[in-house]
Amino acid sequence: MNVAKPCPTRKTDCKAVINALKVQGKMRLTTIHNTHNHGLSPQKSQFFRCNREVSEAIKRILDTNNLAGIRMNKSFRSLVVGAGGFQNLPFLEKDCRNYIGKARHLRIGVGDAGALQDYFSRMQYKNPRFFALMDLDDDGRLKNVFWVDPHSRVTYQDFGDMVTFDTTYLTNIYGMPFAPFVGVNHYGQSILFRAGLISSEDTETFTWLFQTWLECMDGIASPAIITDQDRAMKNAISIVFPKGRHRFCLWHILKKVSEKLGSHRVYKSGLKTQLMKCVYDSQTIEEFEKSWE
Incomplete structure (x- = not known):
């Protein structure tokens, strides 16, 4: 719903899938599930990674804006306005950032x-x-x-x-x-x-x-x-x-512990201390496994 942060796809845990196995030089279908749990939108196929493309004209615009010091979010927003909406662009902001990042890395005199x-x-x-x-x-x-x-x-x-x-x-x-x-x-x-x-x-x-x-x-x-x-x-x-x-x-690894567990009450009331002791004070594999349990 946030137009400033569009999400072209969303997860619905759809089970539709086709699996194939290469046998003696030929592809044999092994699994086929055609039933989707959501509506199909072929017109949105442009957002698949294989279909997204930044044209040469857009690349020149991105290069010019980057040299002028314009931030990527504003540069991409101008492209959205010029195209008449996110749905009319054959690429995402991430694609633009990837291009500029690669170009900048190679731009050495x-x-x-x-x-x-x-x-x-x-x-x-x-x-x-x-x-x-x-x-x-x-x-x-x-x-x-x-x-x-x-x-x-x-x-x-x-x-x-x-x-x-x-x-x-x-x-x-x-x-x-x-x-x-x-x-x-x-x-x-x-x-x-x-x-x-x-x-x-x-x-x-x-x-x-x-x-x-x-x-x-x-x-x-x-x-x-x-x-x-x-x-x-x-x-x-x-x-x-x-x-x-x-x-x-x-x-x-430990840097993510507070991010994942910091909101839990038990983390601040003793779990953090026990976890650090398990990681840093264990001298043997057996001691670590017992402390981890």
């Missing part, structure tokens, strides 16, 4: 990329063990960068049994996610193994980053890697490190 290449060349001249690799798109623009200094390569051999990986955004004009690989030394201190700048956070980009990591470390993969609950990271890790032990970051 040729001079800046050249300066970065010169810096890497100087470092490799001083020490051949310095490793750097730059990934370019089809137009020759910088997409992803990966580099490791010689000290970090030696440190990884001693303390690379566990690595944490996360992407934290830098507040720079490029908006490229900074992707550090971090470990822990024998003093319990965090140490930087290697780092990269990436254009986007999708499976393809993470796969390139992890494969470059393996190339740099002579094919020696860390037995364990800790990340947040990002599906693209999970997919890339399963591709590049199929035998690795992948776990989610405890901080990211």
Whole structure:
């Protein structure tokens, strides 16, 4: 009902489904349920992901507005008004944000990329063990960068049994996610193994980053890697490190506890304390399982 936040679809727990299985090169239908629990609206098929498209003309408008500093919600609203309503646009605001985000990540000047290449060349001249690799798109623009200094390569051999990986955004004009690989030394201190700048956070980009990591470390993969609950990271890790032990970051998990349970009275009256004790004070698997129950 809120015209400012239109929802093109809504969940009705519809059981209509068609499943198919590929058998000897042919598709065989295995499950067919034709009955819907809602009315059908073929005219709304434009909102399916496969049908949504941002035209070149709209992209030019979005680029111009972005360079002028116009926020995306206002830019999209102007497109809605010009089209005569949300239902007349073949895309959603999310599609516009995705386009601008990708364009911004790749909008790095040729001079800046050249300066970065010169810096890497100087470092490799001083020490051949310095490793750097730059990934370019089809137009020759910088997409992803990966580099490791010689000290970090030696440190990884001693303390690379566990690595944490996360992407934290830098507040720079490029908006490229900074992707550090971090470990822990024998003093319990965090140490930087290697780092990269990436254009986007999708499976393809993470796969390139992890494969470059393996190339740099002579094919020696860390037995364990800790990340947040990002599906693209999970997919890339399963591709590049199929035998690795992948776990989610405890901080990211516990961060959601207050969001999920904070409104319950029992959470503030003792459940939070019991939960933290279970997580942080359990020394064995059996002790944790008993405390968790």
